[in-house]
Amino acid sequence: MVAKRAQFQIQQMAFMIVAVVIFFVLVGMFFLVYQSRNLQGNYEQLQKDEAISSLSVLANIPELSCGSLCLDLDKVEVMANKDYSDFWALGSVKVYQVYPESSSIVKCPAPNCNYWEVYDSGQKNIKEYSTFVSVCRKKSEQGSVYDQCEIGKLVLGVEE
Numbered sequence: 718m719v720a721k722r723a724q725f726q727i728q729q730m731a732f733m734i735v736a737v738v739i740f741f742v743l744v745g746m747f748f749l750v751y752q753s754r755n756l757q758g759n760y761e762q763l764q765k766d767e768a769i770s771s772l773s774v775l776a777n778i779p780e781l782s783c784g785s786l787c788l789d790l791d792k793v794e795v796m797a798n799k800d801y802s803d804f805w806a807l808g809s810v811k812v813y814q815v816y817p818e819s820s821s822i823v824k825c826p827a828p829n830c831n832y833w834e835v836y837d838s839g840q841k842n843i844k845e846y847s848t849f850v851s852v853c854r855k856k857s858e859q860g861s862v863y864d865q866c867e868i869g870k871l872v873l874g875v876e877e
Contacts, residue, residue, distance in 0.1 A: 764877075768844075768846045769846055772846060772848045772871060773848070775810065775871065775873060776850050776871055780792060780796060781793055781796065781835075783851075783864070786848075786850045787851040787853055788851070788852050789854070790854040793812050793833050794825060794826070794833065796836075797825060798826070801835075804836075807873060807874060807875060808840045808874035808876050809834070809837045809840075809845070809874035810835040810836040810871075810873060811832070811834050811835065811837075812832070812833040812835060812852065812871055812872070813831060813869060814831035814852055814867055815867075815868045815870050816868035817867065840876050842877040843874035843876060843877065844874065844876075845872050845873065845874045846873050846875070848870070848871055849870055850870070850871050851868065852866065852867050853865065853867075
């Protein structure tokens with residue numbers, strides 16, 4: 718009689734262990750389903766955060782910069798006329814002159830241009846992020862050299 722009772726308790730414990738394992742497997746599966754649903758949203762948020770942080774980094778690289786959040790238009794024009802496909806890990810880099818406002822966008826090189834396409838990878842699915850920067854050019858008048866600055870917009874495109 719005692720042996721049957723001990724055997725019954727062992728069976729009860731075995732069933733409880735199996736039930737606890739099944740419970741934790743189900744909880745783990747629900748957790749994985751929940752995380753996989755958030756995976757796409759997390760990826761998009763990380764991509765957006767990376768693009769936004771790249772804007773300030775790009776505005777301050779020596780190849781384009783004339784100070785903090787200032788782009789040297791002479792450097793931008795030189796960079797716009799070269800192929801830097803190995804240099805940029807981005808979809809596109811564009812610079813617009815926002816102020817003084819003009820009626821149309823004129824791509825450089827052209828007289829009175831206000832748009833520079835520094836880099837374009839040719840990708841189709843590009844999401845663009847932008848920030849306002851100063852765009853400056855060295856000017857010389859009456860024997861003195863100064864920076865003539867306007868308001869510009871740096872547009873960074875990343876692959877979606």
